[in-house]
Structure formats: structure tokens, C-alpha cells
Amino acid sequence: MTKKFIVLLLLFSLFSLAQEEKELYNFSLQQAIEYAIQNNYTTINANRDIEAAKKKKWETTTIGLPQLNANLNYQNNIEIQKSVVPAEFFGGNPGEFTEVAFGTRHNMVANATLSQLIFDGSYLVGLQSAKVYLQISQNAKEKTELEIREIVINAYGNVLLARESVKVLENNKKTLEKVVFDTNETYKNGLTEEENVEQLQITLSQVKSSLSNANKRAEIALNMLKFVLGIELNESLTLTDSLDNLATQNVDLIALNAEFNVQNSIDYKIGLNSEESSRLLLKLEKSKALPSLSANLNFGYNAFSDTFSFLERDQRWLNFTNVGVGLNVPIFSSLGRTARTQQAKIAYEQAKTKLKETEQKLLLEFQSAKTDYEYSVEQFTVSKENLRLAERIESKQQIKFKEGISTSFEFTEAQRQLYSAQQSYLQAMVDVINKKATLDKITNTK
Template structure:
């Protein structure tokens, strides 16, 4: 029956994806953590959180990049030309213009060079202004994505943590059964040795004892796996020794309240992310509409030109040149391309608003389902906890009667199997309650 719990636990764990106190440590590589400490460690070391934090820094650099477009841009250009053969032009014979004769002449020098520095400054460019605003909105989006990653990490760590506690509780109960059954087996063997009990009584209890030993070994392997999963969700190296300072007895499930009256869909980080996406789509649409406006830039340059017949004389004399001016670019008509781009962005914006409405309904349904699951699981937990206590009492009384000779070994093994099943049901109901409460808190946006 414990094997059944083993399979259920594995299936459950396979679905787990991913005020703080100072963590206690005994020595490097060994940690004694409670749930708060595990979450704190995960928010610092978990891979997805680390990458999301880097994404925030990346978006900050993009904002600075957009700001940099408004600063002056300085360029220096240079050239060196060796006219291997000067170009020939034909000009009229100025001494006899009426003759119609053309004289071939060559203009220029064999060597020429130039160096020019120019400063450009954007005065008006709608794309620059909107790009800066969009980059800031995008920066906010990356911060919200980072927050969502933090929430997902907290949920994954919490579920894995509860799975470890449930596995430890299952082992504790199984060991208590083993101790109790071991005493019954020892007493039965002693009675068999003096001829009071039969061999079949010893064998039946021995079979139950062997099964429970095997179940404990199985659950220990489950515990090892759940601890490995917890460390994985935390971003902790597998070779690190982690000990949990809490047990299920430290959890007060009676204090878990499923209040779905005051929650708001706006509390969900996904809602905030979608509203930010709408803002980005609005800026994109505005950018396309303002594309009809001109762009205006100012520039000033200064440079030198050099000419010589030989390379050695090239840079002996330079002729300065400078200019100050404005450049205007106004796309009056670009076909119908921009018109269709505007319509495409309008459709994208409308879709994002529809997605927000859909997300609102989706959150409400998710809260309703999570609340139903939690209330059902908590009700089952209360029942299974009561049933386990009743089954334990039945088992104790049958063992007492067996010792007095008024109950059979078959009654003992049957009661022991019922007790094991009741304990399995209790631990499974406990874990389901803890996990469904975590899902409910996430659905209502209470995990920040």
C-alpha cells in the first residue's frame, strides 16, 4: 500500500516545475533551512531567476541606448587617392573660339587627400522620441517578467518543500508501525515457543513486518528524490547537504483560509504584463502614424584637403573647409505601405485588448477551480486525519486482544493493513491540501 503512495507521489512531483530570515548554516556545504530560507536561497541562485535578473539589466542598457540617440554623433572621415592616370576633358580653344576645335586637358593632381570631422545632432525625429518611451515601457515589462519568474520559483520551491515534508511524515508513520509490529512479532514468537500460539500466527505477522520494512526502504528512496528535486528548484548543487528544520507538525492547516471574496484579477502579475503589452502596441501604432512627419537634423563639419604631384609633398599644405547646415527629410508619399502597416498595428492592438479580456475570465475560472480543489482536499484531509486516528485505535485494541488470545493473527494483519492504508490516505490528503492551497494563493495573486 505504501508503494501506491510512492507512485502517486512521483506523478505529483513530475508536475512541479519550477519576510525573509537569515538562513542558519552549520558549515560550508551544509544547510539547515525552513521554507522561508529555501525560497530566499532560490531567489538568489535559481537559474531562471538569475537569467530574468540579467534580462532586467539588459533592458536598462536598451533604455540608455535609446537615450544615446539624442546625443550628438561625431564622425571623422578621411581619404587618400592616387590618380594613376588623370581624367582628360575637352575644352574649346579659347584663343580661337570660332574654330570649333576642342583641346584635351587634364585637371587635378596625381595625389589628393582629405580629412573631415562632422557633428550631427537630431533636432526632431518622432521615432527617437517614441523609441525612448517604448524602451522605458519595455524595461517595465522585463521587470514584471522577472517578478513572474520569482513567483513561479516560489511556487515550485514551496511544492517541492511540502513533498519532502510529506515523504518524511510517511516514513515517520511507517517506522512507528514497524516498531509496533516488531513488538507484536516478538511476543508472538515467544508465545509460539511455549506452545501458546501457532506457527501460522508467526508467519502472518512476519509477512506484514517484511512488507513494512520494504515500504520504508521505498519511501526513503522517494525522500532522496524529493530532496533532490527541492535542491534543483532552489538552484542548489545536488552534492550540498540540505536538512529541513520543519515537519508537517509545524504546519497549521487549520489556519489556511480560502478567502476568494476580496481578490482582484489586477493582483495577478500576468494581468499587469498584458496591460504593459497593450501599452507597447499602442506606442507601435503611434510610431507608424507619426511616420508621416519629417525628420530634422543639424550638422557642422570642418576638414582639410591636400593636393600634390608627388606623395612626399602631399601634406605640406592643407586647405581648410567648413560647413554648417540643416537637413530635412519628409516622406510625402511612400505608396500605401505605411497605411497598411498602420492597419496591421491597429489589429495587433485590438487582439492584445481581447487577450486582456480573455485573461480576466481565465483568472476567474482558475481561482474558482483552485478554490474548489483546495476546499475538497482540505475536507478530505480532515476526514483522513480522523480516520487514521480511528484506525490506529482499532489496531491497538486488536493487538491487545491478540495478546489476550481473543483475536487471531489474521485480525492483526488485517488491522495493520487498514492502518497503513489510512496513513497513506492521510499523507496524500495532506500533500494535496498543501499544494492546492499554494495553487490557490498563486491564482489569486497573493504570492508576490
């Protein structure tokens, strides 16, 4: 019995550990973008906004559909209202009045009302506005996806940049430690000055400090990417793309010669939505000068009693039914309606001007993004060549330093030039990726 209990306990423990095991994610850049579009916190709410807009559209539609409402009212006349009548009606003296109570102490009415809007200009405009509202939500979602795409690309690239920086610094540290060791041994044999050892130790300390900071930055960059993707920070995430491959893939000379159609930009589409909304607002104010027509059918039962006997079977209920038609005709509003219409007209003109401003702004942003991307491609090529030259110079200076031909200052300067070229090359690769993402966002390229 004890053995069975122990086995069951072990099985339960293993099951619990399996449940607590972290989920593993392996993403290329494209997979990360696709995952973020579905799971990023902002995109999730953007999808909910669309669902809310659909419900709002239906809510507006129902205003013009039949409406059925039921009411049940009970009244207890604690003190029945009285009136006076000439006393002579009841055999009294002429000129005198007698108090008379009309009604019963308990009253109850149950009725249902069916109403239907026949014509209302505001309702027709409201239907059009509901469609525009849905379009606004859909365009907002598309803009959110484009922004998330750019953010994911930047975050993904920052993680790769941080990790490549760590690799470069670790390699530099390893190489420098060997040089410091060899130089120190040479100093012990009296073949070089102590200053050369100290100079190299200073450089080594700086590299170690940079490496420690790079490791911390790499962890922060990875957590930032997880946050953008909508992944818990304690989950495991592996990136399958390399920085060099992504940079090469994003060198697209065709994109530099592509034409830009401003009407395809999501910002321009949103501007069109704003203009249409203002136009409908103007139309709404004008429609308020039109008459509105509605009809209703009311039917029900009422009952009266001096005692609360409405739940008894022999209680008498009296039915009633009526039909009504209502016509509301706006005649004069002391020019208030005219003032509101003029305000809406001004807002519409402002929206058209804003759309023109957006068009020109997008053309300028495209020109700037295209120039930045072109420059990043050039810098990528230049920094790659500069890195090759810096590696050759540092290698020659290291040989000269070991042979005693050059000083530690010359060797250290070559090292600093190499380290700077390494970081410039890594940053150039990230810039190509990021600048291409910015250009794609403006041109609405996915």
C-alpha cells in the same frame, strides 16, 4: 629544519581541508523562499533582464541626442583618372583632343560630423516603448519570483513529506518485526498456524520495500530543493520547519473569504503591458506618415600629394566646414503604409480581446484554486480523524490477534488501513501547504 617543514606541511593540509569543507545551510520555509529569490538560476537571469532593459531604454534615448563621428580616409590613385579637352587649348590643331590627368596620386581626408535629430515621430514613440519594455521586464521578474516561491514551497514540502514517510515506515517496520517475532514464537509452541506467520512476513516485506523506496525518494526530493534554491547538490542543507507546523500555519480561514481583485494579479499586469505594446506599435505606424527633420555640422581637413608625405611637417592641409539640414516628407507609398497601419490596428484589437480573456481566465483560476484549498483544509481535518480511528482499530486487532480471537487476515487488513491512513494524512498536510501557495500566487500574495 625537517621539523619546521613538517609543521608547515601540516598547516597547509589543514588549510586546504578547511577550504574544501562543505558549506552548511539551515533554512526555515520563509528563509528558503528568500534565499531562492536571490540565488535561483531563473531569478538571477530575470534580474539581468531588467538591467538589459534599462540599457535598452538608454540606447533608445541616445538616438535623439547629439552624435559625433570622425573619419580618416586615404586614397592611392594607382592610375589617375584622365579626361579629354580640346587640343587647341594647348596650341594643338582644332578638332583634336588631348588627354589630361586631374588630381594627385595620394589623397587624405580627416573630418568629423556632428549630427542632431530635431524631430521624428518614430523616435518619440520609441521613447514610450522603451519605458513599456522596462515595465515588461519588471513584471516578468515579479512573476518569476511568485513562481519560484510556489516551487520552493512545493519542493520544501516534498522533502518533509518524504522524511515523515520514512519515519512512519521505520516505526511500522519496527512494530511489525516484533509482531512477526512473537507470532513465530507462538507458532513454535504450536499455538497458532504457520499461515499467520507467513501472512505477516509478506506484509513486513512490503513495508521494507516501501521504506527503501522512501529513503531514495527523500534524497531525490532534497536534491531537487537544492537545485531550486540554487545550492550545489553536494552542499549540506538542513530544514528547520516541520510538516505538521507548516500545515497548521497554512490553515487560513480568512483567505477563503478574501476578495480577489484581478487587477492585482501579475498575469493581468503582463496583459496590460501587451495591450500597451500593441497600442504603441499602432502609434508607431501612424507616426511614419509624419516628416522627420535633422541637422548636421561637418568639418575637417584634406591634403593632396604626388608622394606619401602626409606625416611630414611641411605637408599642407586644407580645412573645410559645412552645415546641413535634412527634411524627409513621406508623400506616397502605394498604400503600403496604410496596410501596415491597419495590421497594427488589428493587432491592437486582438491584444484588448486577449486582456479580457486573461481577466476571465484569472477569475476562473481563482475560483478553482479557492475551492481546491477549501477542500484540502477539509481533507486535512478528516484525514487526521481517520488516522486516529485507524490507529485505534489496528491496536484492537493486534490485541485480538495475539489472544487468538481474530485471524491474521483481519489483523493484516487493519494494518493496511492504518498504513493508508498514515499516508493520506501526510499527503493532506502537503496538499494544504501547496494549495495555499497556488492561491497566493494567483492573488499575488507574498
